[in-house]
Amino acid sequence: MRSKTTRLVNHPTISLSEPHLSGIEWEYVKDCLDSGWVSSAGSYVDRFEGEVARLVGTRYAVATTSGTAALHVALLGAGVKQGDEVLVSSLSFVAPANAVTYVGAHPVFVDAHPYTWQMDVELVEAFLTERCAKDGARAINTATGRPVTAILPVHILGHPVDMDPLVNLAAAFDLAIIEDATESLGATYKGTSLGALGIAGCLSFNGNKLVTTGGGGMVVTNDEGVAHHVRHLTTQAKSHPTEYIHDEVGFNYRLSNIQAALGCGQLETFQDRVNAKVRIAETYRETLRDLEGIRFMPEAEWANPVYWLSTILVDAAPAFRSELMSGFHRNGIEVRPLWQPLHRSPAHSDSDCLGGEVAEDIYARSVSLPSSVGLSDKDQQRVIEVLRSHSATL
Ligand SMILES: *Cc1c(COP(=O)(O)O)cnc(C)c1O
Secondary structure: OOOHHHHHOOOOOEOOOOOOOOOHHHHHHHHHHHHOOOOOOOHHHHHHHHHHHHHHOOOEEEEEOOHHHHHHHHHHHOOOOOOOEEEEEOOOOOHHHHHHHHOOOEEEEEOEOOOOOOEOHHHHHHHHHHOEEEEOOEEEEOOOOOEEEEEEOEOHHHOOOOHHHHHHHHHHOOOEEEEEOOOOOOOEEOOEEOOOOOOEEEEEOOOOOOOOOOOOEEEEEOOHHHHHHHHHHHEOOEOOOOOOOEOOOOOEOOOOHHHHHHHHHHHOOHHHHHHHHHHHHHHHHHHOOOOOOEEEOOOOOOEEOOOOOEEEEEOOOHHHHHHHHHHHHHOOEOOEOOOOOHHHOHHHOOOEEEOOHHHHHHHHHEEEEOOOOOOOHHHHHHHHHHHHHOHHHO
């Protein structure tokens, strides 16, 4: 909820990342209402799954109620068990760490790389080779005695994690890779879509993502067994076509036909959405290039990012960040810091972290700027003006 003070300023509120409806959605949602197919069965669910699978380049896709639900069932589908350890990016929204906890496994957080801001894969290698013992193909964390069974890289802000070394490590140590591609639909790593590089990839369609269904998610995979198991888990693990017989504990994680209809409409303008994000990011970079004291997320040469959010780092003392953010808010402009690194989160305070200082530094200096698909040039210029007006103190 936006505060009242934000609404009372002279200038209209410019939000961080709001849903953008192209208009086509209306027709499809109306079709659901007219036909009565409003719930968890219906042709739009199948169609939405098929279109997302095609977009990402995987053989299968299973729709879920949220990205968090997708992460939960993807971990189960990939075979992660209670008592296992899972390597998770520390500089991330909390959902992937929560999902690891839902299955009774333990997150081991991995610091961000100073150049890409993404999971530092060298720390993963050092951990597996120096701090784990091998039990057959399996890695056992020597400090805890627990098996390390999966890696959950989070491709933050529309930019990929350096996946090749992770894929090699996963092969050498028998680890499942579950990608959190919720912020990066449409981005590629060396030509392959994010979400298609591990055993399973997870997407989100909540209100601030590139494609929204109001709320929703998807698991994408090339593995038929994983796809089947994930779908089974999202439908209460009902194992008999007519009788209510369930062969394991499942979940009610199905996306509704209305939501999927919204998603189908959104996908028709998918490339326009990506283009808008890229244009917004380029405009910030070009226009603010001369401004000393701020940095943008670098772009690795193997990356083709989608710039879900344009985030800057302020070089000045972190205390200045809150001053700058208040300046934006006084002008009716919504900006946000990145997430508290998860190894600092009270919700995950008993978890270990490999490194952590880089994520803490990025967090302390970060400000995400308005990046909505529908952001007008005029509004973006206002954001730039407000940033410039603070630049004397940067
Ligand atoms: C948005 C997001 C999710 C999933 O969010 P839902 O709101 O559950 O759809 C998961 N991980 C990251 C990094 C996200 O940004």
